[in-house]
Amino acid sequence: xxxxxxxxxxxxxxxxxxxxxxxxxxxxxxxxxxxxxxxxxxxxxxxxxxxxxxxxxxxxxxxxxxxxxxxxxxxxxxxxxxxxxxxxxxxxxxxxxxxxxxxxxxxxxxxxxxxxxxxxxxxxxxxxxxxxxxxxxxxxxxxxxxxxxxxxxxxxxxxxxxxxxxxxxxxxxxxxxxxxxxxxxxxxxxxxxxxxxxxxxxxxxxxxxxxxxxxxxxxxxxxxxxxxxxxxxxxxxxxxxxxxxxxxxxxxxxxxxxxxxxxxxxxxxxxxxxxxxxxxxxxxxxxxxxxxxxxxxxxxxxxxxxxxxxxxxxxxxxxxxxxxxxxxxxxxxxxxxxxxxxxxxxxxxxxxxxxxxxxxxxxxxxxxxxxxxxxxx
Numbered sequence: 001x002x003x004x005x006x007x008x009x010x011x012x013x014x015x016x017x018x019x020x021x022x023x024x025x026x027x028x029x030x031x032x033x034x035x036x037x038x039x040x041x042x043x044x045x046x047x048x049x050x051x052x053x054x055x056x057x058x059x060x061x062x063x064x065x066x067x068x069x070x071x072x073x074x075x076x077x078x079x080x081x082x083x084x085x086x087x088x089x090x091x092x093x094x095x096x097x098x099x100x101x102x103x104x105x106x107x108x109x110x111x112x113x114x115x116x117x118x119x120x121x122x123x124x125x126x127x128x129x130x131x132x133x134x135x136x137x138x139x140x141x142x143x144x145x146x147x148x149x150x151x152x153x154x155x156x157x158x159x160x161x162x163x164x165x166x167x168x169x170x171x172x173x174x175x176x177x178x179x180x181x182x183x184x185x186x187x188x189x190x191x192x193x194x195x196x197x198x199x200x201x202x203x204x205x206x207x208x209x210x211x212x213x214x215x216x217x218x219x220x221x222x223x224x225x226x227x228x229x230x231x232x233x234x235x236x237x238x239x240x241x242x243x244x245x246x247x248x249x250x251x252x253x254x255x256x257x258x259x260x261x262x263x264x265x266x267x268x269x270x271x272x273x274x275x276x277x278x279x280x281x282x283x284x285x286x287x288x289x290x291x292x293x294x295x296x297x298x299x300x301x302x303x304x305x306x307x308x309x310x311x312x313x314x315x316x317x318x319x320x321x322x323x324x325x326x327x328x329x330x331x332x333x334x335x336x337x338x339x340x341x342x343x344x345x346x347x348x349x350x351x352x353x354x355x356x357x358x359x360x361x362x363x364x365x366x367x368x369x370x371x372x373x374x375x376x377x
Contacts, residue, residue: 028351030343032307033358035290037335040328042283042321044216047232048206050274052199053262054170057192058083061163066183069193073177077168077196084179084193088164095157102150109143116140172196197272200265204229204241206278210250210257215282217246224284227261229276239263239270243280285320288329292322293364294339304333305340305347307355312340314349325363 064086071083116136122128175195179185185193204227208216219225225243230236241263250257259280263270270276295302295317302319305312317332333339340347341358360366 025352027310027354028343028346030305030307030312030347030353030355031341031358032338032355033291033294033341033362035288035329035333035335035337035339036362037286038289039284039286040289040321040323040326041281042215042285043323044208044212044280044282046206046208046278046280048204048229048276048278050270050272050276051203051205051260052172052197052272053201053203054172054198055195055272056169057195058166058169059189059192060084060086060166060185060187062086062160063186064088064164064184066179066181066185068181069177069179071174071177071194073174073194075174076199077172077174079168079171081168082165083168083174084166084185086164086166086185088161091157091161091164095154095161098150098153098157102147102154105143105146105150109140109147112136112140112143166193168196170196170198172198199268199272201241201262202265202270202272203244203260203262204270204276204278205258205260206280207251207256207258208280210255212282213246213250213257216243216257216259216280219243219280219282220246224281226281227263228279228281229261229263229270230279232275232277234277238276239265283321285328287320288333288335289326290329290333290339291341291362291364292325292327294341295319295327296344302332305344306333307338307340307353310352312347312349312351312353325365 066084067087068085069083070085071077071081077083116133116139119128119133119136123130123133173196175197177194178191179193216225220243226240227243228240229238231238241261243259243261245260247258261278261280290304295304300316302317304315304317306315307313315332318330320328320330322328338355340353341360341364343353347353
């Protein structure tokens, strides 16, 4: 009788198991991505303007007739290259005249010196009067002063003559020429000769929120304050440089702080006045990185679904920062764990899922035309 009871119970247990399996909902399709261990940069994005480190309007220091302008507009001129030659015939004549005057005074100085020495000897023998000796000594001093004055006049004349040739103060690109050979130029003219602009290295001026000056200062101290610049539409990166200067005060009007970075510009990708998008790195940290899209928001904070043994676990997540739609996770997800990307809205904690790998980018973007989890193409 006991055996017959067991035989009767066996079919009932099997039926209960079948009913339980039938009652459990089917696995929900989701896509997952593995959390990686990477170094992520914390950045401050902004807009800046390319600004040369040096730019001057070259002007003559004397008036004169222009004889030659030996440079081309738009040309890279080296430091010390001749930009302008003025007629220097009068200046050379004045220099020669002062040199002749010095030779004359020097001859008189030698004669006075010989007289003074001769009368010194005569005075010692009692032949020459002391008054005559004093007179000869005074003449010697007079001619010595005259020679010193001539030296000063010659130096001034040489300086004036040097002004007749104007050279580039530094290596840079020449702008539009403002004078032509045959014209008379004045030292007081505001237009000058040409504007020279340093092209390499070159600077970019931009601003950052003033309340982040502490991060920026620390990044400069650690040597990690790199700056990337790109076109304003973000389609092309132009150069990578280093932050060199942070202003000594936050602008009280708008709460920003002025910064300037320097860049190697041998390729001439940066041009003075060009608006650019800037990206300043203020921190580099290594840790668990997942697409920001994998993180959901709730009143309690961030959370994510992690797949484990065919089911999902809902976990609270803490992040340090997000860069380029990628989040650096400090709590809640470990390296290598599978995190749900698509299908989050159809699952809950403990839900059974069927997984497929994420086919999109690490930033969480799907390729054009790619279907999402559970959606037929």
